[in-house]
Amino acid sequence: MFKNKFIFIVDVLYNNGDQGLMHMSHSNMRGSGFSDDEMKSIREVARGLSYFARERMYRYIDRIADAFSPQLSVAALREALRVLNSEYNRGEDVYIPSKDSVEKVINLMYTRRDVGDVLAALALAWAPSRRERDK
DSSP: EEEEEEHHHHHHHHHHHHHHHHHOOOOOOSTTOOHHHHHHHHHHHHHHHHHHHHTTHHHHHHHHHHHHSHHHHHHHHHHHHHHHHHHHHOOOOOOOOOHHHHHHHHHHHHHHHTTHHHHHOOOOOOOOHHOOOOO
C-alpha cells in the first residue's frame, strides 16, 4: 500500500511541481487516514526535510523513516531541525516548518507508525535533482 502512495506522490510532484505537493488534499491521499490538517503539517515538515535530500544528506530522512519507536523518530526530527536552524543562521536557503506543524507531526509520530515513511517519501520527492538545481 505504501508503495502506491509513494508512486502517487512522485506523480503529483512530476506533473505539478512543488505546488502539487503543497496542494494535495486528503481526498488525493485516498486511504491514508490523515486529516487535511494533519497532511498540511506533514507536508510542511517534509518541505523542511527536503533540504537534506537536495544536499544528499539522507541520514536524517532515513532515521525518521526507519525508526523503531516514536522516541527515535522524534529524536531524529529534533536533530534535523537543529541542523536546519543552523543552516538558516548561516544564510542558507532552507525552509523552517512552523512550531504548530512540528507539534502536530510529533503527536502523529506517537500515534501512527507510518508518519515517518510519509515524511520521508514527501521529502525525497520534493527535492529537485542536482541537475535542476544547477540550471
